[in-house]
Amino acid sequence: MSEQKAADNQSDPIPHTPWGHIMHGMWRNPLGLVGVTITTISIALMLVGLALDLFGLVQNPYVGIITYLVLPGGMVLGLAIIPLAAWLWRRKYRHVIPEKRLQIDLSNPRHQMGVLAFIFLTVINLAILAVVGYEGYHFTDSPYFCGMVCHKVMAPEYTAYQRSPHARVSCVDCHIGPGAEWFVQAKLSGLRQVAAVFRDSYSRPIPVPVHQLRPARDTCEQCHWPEKFHGKRVKEFYNFTDQNQLKPEITEIALHIGGRNPITSDFEGIHWHVSHNVEVRYLAVDEQRTQIARLKVKRPDGSQEEFVKPGLALPEGVEGKWRLMDCIDCHNRPTHVYDKPEERVDFGLRSKRINPEIPGIRADSLTALTRAYESRQEAEEQMVDYLLKLQADRNPEQMRKYERDIRTAGLYLLETYLGNIWPEMKVEWGTYRSHLGHQDADLGYGCFRCHDEEHETAAGRTVSQRCDLCHDAPF
Numbered sequence: 001m002s003e004q005k006a007a008d009n010q011s012d013p014i015p016h017t018p019w020g021h022i023m024h025g026m027w028r029n030p031l032g033l034v035g036v037t038i039t040t041i042s043i044a045l046m047l048v049g050l051a052l053d054l055f056g057l058v059q060n061p062y063v064g065i066i067t068y069l070v071l072p073g074g075m076v077l078g079l080a081i082i083p084l085a086a087w088l089w090r091r092k093y094r095h096v097i098p099e100k101r102l103q104i105d106l107s108n109p110r111h112q113m114g115v116l117a118f119i120f121l122t123v124i125n126l127a128i129l130a131v132v133g134y135e136g137y138h139f140t141d142s143p144y145f146c147g148m149v150c151h152k153v154m155a156p157e158y159t160a161y162q163r164s165p166h167a168r169v170s171c172v173d174c175h176i177g178p179g180a181e182w183f184v185q186a187k188l189s190g191l192r193q194v195a196a197v198f199r200d201s202y203s204r205p206i207p208v209p210v211h212q213l214r215p216a217r218d219t220c221e222q223c224h225w226p227e228k229f230h231g232k233r234v235k236e237f238y239n240f241t242d243q244n245q246l247k248p249e250i251t252e253i254a255l256h257i258g259g260r261n262p263i264t265s266d267f268e269g270i271h272w273h274v275s276h277n278v279e280v281r282y283l284a285v286d287e288q289r290t291q292i293a294r295l296k297v298k299r300p301d302g303s304q305e306e307f308v309k310p311g312l313a314l315p316e317g318v319e320g321k322w323r324l325m326d327c328i329d330c331h332n333r334p335t336h337v338y339d340k341p342e343e344r345v346d347f348g349l350r351s352k353r354i355n356p357e358i359p360g361i362r363a364d365s366l367t368a369l370t371r372a373y374e375s376r377q378e379a380e381e382q383m384v385d386y387l388l389k390l391q392a393d394r395n396p397e398q399m400r401k402y403e404r405d406i407r408t409a410g411l412y413l414l415e416t417y418l419g420n421i422w423p424e425m426k427v428e429w430g431t432y433r434s435h436l437g438h439q440d441a442d443l444g445y446g447c448f449r450c451h452d453e454e455h456e457t458a459a460g461r462t463v464s465q466r467c468d469l470c471h472d473a474p475f
Contacts, residue, residue: 164336216274232257258272369416
């Protein structure tokens, strides 16, 4: 009888120790094998993707997504399946498994090897997850990730960012800033934006201003310190005309960049608005903040005034939406700066990328550049030929004489167009305008939103529109 029982035990596929039950459930049932396979494949592909990224062998955002987001999830899923498989297997065969608790006997060589293997694999898995998680954190915070993953949506903003003064500043430094609170908010907002992309329900164009943007005092002022802005800065503007393409009109102004004067300690100039102990709050009646109904000014000496624009009715629910003025209220395009067609054509004339000696080339360039193309591809196919046609209509002999220069000008115009216009995102000339200065004052943009001599206190004081408050002729 004992010999027969021993033979039965040897042929029995179910081990009769708790440790054996677990190992059997992990390695010898289909679900456990699935978990092991998923974990192994995920780790192997993660290591390959990590190597490709670190050595710069592949420049593709989706490789990063798979390496840093998808595969770690697969690895964790596989690791979770393995003990689940063992538990389900034990539960299934509980009627033939002796009711014993799991006991680890470190004097047993098999148990020793099992514990050492578990510790070794755990350390390896945690190390891999730590490295991939660290690299994944930096990947998801990189401008490349922001601009290339949702390329169709972010192409306009990413293109403008790459040529901006802040091109070497990471997106998260301005859009999130330091601290965990805004990091979590940004990631949650990012999930909603990803969902909108999958549903194809995102806004076209991206609406501005961004109302959930972190206050500039927490972001911009990590680098820019208004208290140190003082003195003047000379700025030059070059403008050609259709009648004079060879010699530009040059306008020079000296901007009072202002803040606190280091000699007199007085507050003056443009950056007075955000200087220490100065608070300017305003109440806008529209989402674009181009119509300002009321202003509240608190000065360093503690005095306060409220300015009201007569006849500007407040919509229902706006009364409590006072905004504290900061950098973004004037520098509303600090990074994602879009060009004006006139400025780009004049720059082309000045840099000789557009030959200024070709009669009528300025007017024809503006016409070709601002033409309503159905798509960017259509612009690539037609713009150069269209400029040649405009010149031929003007003077066929002249077109043949300057054909090579006209084609060069057309390529420059196409480059300008592709850097500013995305019909599929409804980004056209003038979609995004700047509040700096008063070039678009007739459309409600710039300084004259407040400095219009119409906002008035109860005592009759108005917000001045004097030019010399902000600039004068250079010395």
